[in-house]
Amino acid sequence: MTSTTAAAGTGPALQPRAREGQLDVARIKADFPVLGRQVYGRRLVFLDSAASSQRPRAVLEAMDQYYETTHANVHRGVYAIAEEATRRYEEARAKVARFIGAGSASEVVFTKNVTEAINLVAQTWGRRHLGPGDAVLLTEMEHHANLVPWLMLAEERGLELRYLPVGEDYLLDLSDLERLLDGVKLVGITLVSNVLGTINPVAQVAEAAHGAGALVLGDGAQYTPHITTRVRELGCDFFGFTGHKMLGPTGIGCLWARRELLEEMPPFLGGGEMISDVRLDGFSTNEVPWKFEAGTPPIAEAVGLGAAIDYLSAIGLDAVRAHEVALTSYALRSLADRHGDDLRIFGPADVALRGGVLSLAYKDVHAHDLSQVLDQSGVCVRAGHHCAKPLMRRLGVPATARASFYLYNDEADVDALGEALAEAGKLFF
Amino acid sequence: MPGLEDLYREIILDHYRNPRNRGELDCPPALRVEGFNPLCGDEIVLYIKVEGDKVSDLKVGGQGCSISQSSASMMSAAVKGRSVAEVRSLIRTFKSMMSIHEAHLDAGGGDGEDDDGAGALDPSTIGDLGDLAALQGVVKFPVRIKCATLSWNTLAEGLDQAGGAAG
Numbered sequence: 001m002t003s004t005t006a007a008a009g010t011g012p013a014l015q016p017r018a019r020e021g022q023l024d025v026a027r028i029k030a031d032f033p034v035l036g037r038q039v040y041g042r043r044l045v046f047l048d049s050a051a052s053s054q055r056p057r058a059v060l061e062a063m064d065q066y067y068e069t070t071h072a073n074v075h076r077g078v079y080a081i082a083e084e085a086t087r088r089y090e091e092a093r094a095k096v097a098r099f100i101g102a103g104s105a106s107e108v109v110f111t112k113n114v115t116e117a118i119n120l121v122a123q124t125w126g127r128r129h130l131g132p133g134d135a136v137l138l139t140e141m142e143h144h145a146n147l148v149p150w151l152m153l154a155e156e157r158g159l160e161l162r163y164l165p166v167g168e169d170y171l172l173d174l175s176d177l178e179r180l181l182d183g184v185k186l187v188g189i190t191l192v193s194n195v196l197g198t199i200n201p202v203a204q205v206a207e208a209a210h211g212a213g214a215l216v217l218g219d220g221a222q223y224t225p226h227i228t229t230r231v232r233e234l235g236c237d238f239f240g241f242t243g244h245k246m247l248g249p250t251g252i253g254c255l256w257a258r259r260e261l262l263e264e265m266p267p268f269l270g271g272g273e274m275i276s277d278v279r280l281d282g283f284s285t286n287e288v289p290w291k292f293e294a295g296t297p298p299i300a301e302a303v304g305l306g307a308a309i310d311y312l313s314a315i316g317l318d319a320v321r322a323h324e325v326a327l328t329s330y331a332l333r334s335l336a337d338r339h340g341d342d343l344r345i346f347g348p349a350d351v352a353l354r355g356g357v358l359s360l361a362y363k364d365v366h367a368h369d370l371s372q373v374l375d376q377s378g379v380c381v382r383a384g385h386h387c388a389k390p391l392m393r394r395l396g397v398p399a400t401a402r403a404s405f406y407l408y409n410d411e412a413d414v415d416a417l418g419e420a421l422a423e424a425g426k427l428f429f
Numbered sequence: 430m431p432g433l434e435d436l437y438r439e440i441i442l443d444h445y446r447n448p449r450n451r452g453e454l455d456c457p458p459a460l461r462v463e464g465f466n467p468l469c470g471d472e473i474v475l476y477i478k479v480e481g482d483k484v485s486d487l488k489v490g491g492q493g494c495s496i497s498q499s500s501a502s503m504m505s506a507a508v509k510g511r512s513v514a515e516v517r518s519l520i521r522t523f524k525s526m527m528s529i530h531e532a533h534l535d536a537g538g539g540d541g542e543d544d545d546g547a548g549a550l551d552p553s554t555i556g557d558l559g560d561l562a563a564l565q566g567v568v569k570f571p572v573r574i575k576c577a578t579l580s581w582n583t584l585a586e587g588l589d590q591a592g593g594a595a596g
Contacts, residue, residue, distance in 0.1 A: 366493065366494035366495060366498075367494070368471075368494035368495075368496070368573070368576065369437075369494050369495045369496075372433070372436065372573070373433060376432070376433050384468060384470060385470040389470065392470060398470040398471060398472065398492050398493065399470045427433070427437060427442075428442065428445075428446075428495070
């Protein structure tokens with residue numbers, strides 16, 4: 001058998017991108033082909049990683065290499081490349097398990113994204129265990145992905161939904177937690193707000209939730225790409241994250257859950273791979289995690305996600321987090337120095353309590369207009385409600401412009417944002 | 430690539446900074462209609478007063494970007510006092526101007542014939558739009574077309590409701 005996995009996805013990352021905890025951002029930028037392009041004759045300043053990150057060459061090459069040398073369907077063919085494909089798919093699962101501190105690879109279910117992971121929990125565990133009179137506790141800062149699946153289930157099953165409020169300091173207000181937990185069977189909570197950047201005290205909430213007999217579902221979409229994830233230490237029972245926000249391809253995410261929960265949950269989608277036997281009058285399900293993976297899975301995407309994990313691991317997530325803390329601190333300071341009261345930032349002031357997500361309002365310029373003007377400077381930010389309409393109502397704004405940082409951003413990117421904001425001010429006032 | 434000057438014409442910025450016909454009307458006799466752009470959260474509230482066959486008054490509320498707000502402002506100035514039939518015709522003309530982009534793309538393989546009732550815009554009718562023609566540049570920024578058409582779709586819905594109530 002050829003060594004198809006030997007260096008796939010890890011080659012370029014073997015050279016150091018971090019020394020003594022400091023990222024070599026110039027070298028990292030060079031790993032991302034798209035960051036070398038221009039728009040409107042300007043350098044691309046990509047500040048929208050909270051929506052979707054970019055991919056390093058190592059990820060692109062790993063996926064190409066998989067397709068060029070290996071592809072066949074997994075868990076089926078009895079021939080060399082099919083076995084290789086299966087091995088690489090399952091290797092990716094093992095990488096994920098190590099990356100998030102799972103007990104074993106069998107606790108890692110590949111899904112399309114976090115949205116699917118949460119829907120899976122709602123439609124399987126939720127439908128089995130939640131009924132009229134049961135309560136689910138969410139937070140006011142959830143993404144629609146952790147709201148709508150529960151609203152759908154509430155409509156169907158007559159559940160009560162409760163919400164942990166967001167305080168004036170943009171942190172969750174836990175003062176009423178004990179009372180809110182009374183009768184709650186599940187707590188759904190984002191680890192990091194995609195709008196505010198707030199890092200939530202999930203371990204603390206989980207401890208209280210478990211004390212009240214509730215399980216905890218953590219939405220790690222904005223956390224796992226940036227901060228070392230240890231699902232068990234966080235106290236989560238279910239945990240979802242997505243590949244495309246952490247340098248991997250679109251179309252692959254993960255649900256992690258404690259093994260005994262996965263064993264007990266009914267299947268989600270029906271089809272191939274998720275069965276152990278099918279008769280014309282019934283079926284029996286496959287073992288976990290394959291029980292939840294109906295149909296041909298995203299194999300190349302799993303390989304790409306594995307390569308993304310290799311790339312991030314070679315740099316070290318602690319170094320990534322330290323870089324983002326320093327950059328966010330620089331951004332808060334330099335943007336406030338330059339724009340003063342013209343600029344509002346919706347999120348905690350203390351960088352220890354927040355990720356690198358800055359939701360902005362600049363003068364009275366609408367987020368759409370701001371984003372449009374920034375685009376002309378090559379600066380990519382997200383404008384809108386960020387799939388968190390209840391939170392936007394809470395903040396009292398229809399939309400914000402959101403700049404978000406990742407390991408390939410540097411102070412020059414922040415400066416470009418500051419400059420582009422000034423341009424926008426000139427145009428509208 | 431299109432530049433910002435194609436989008437943010439001075440007249441658009443003027444309507445954004447000094448929106449015409451902002452406010453509310455008593456309902457009834459006026460009709461209140463809301464429109465939302467689910468992509469960006471923009472919302473528009475129109476108060477439409479139809480007397481006989483005329484749109485006798487129109488007020489605009491809500492919040493949104495410069496394009497949605499200026500489009501609503503210009504629309505209010507353009508339709509006030511006109512007959513319902515004229516207003517409907519103006520809506521068609523404006524919406525077909527906003528679909529130039531698609532018509533142009535389709536033209537790659539054919540004659541650019543539009544596929545819906547709106548019909549491709551006859552360039553000679555752009556003149557009928559007055560100030561509104563300034564919004565033509567929006568079609569070069571396809572994401573923003575929904576901003577420009579939000580108030581018009583809301584107005585069309587309002588006229589349908591008013592027609593239903595009258596009939």
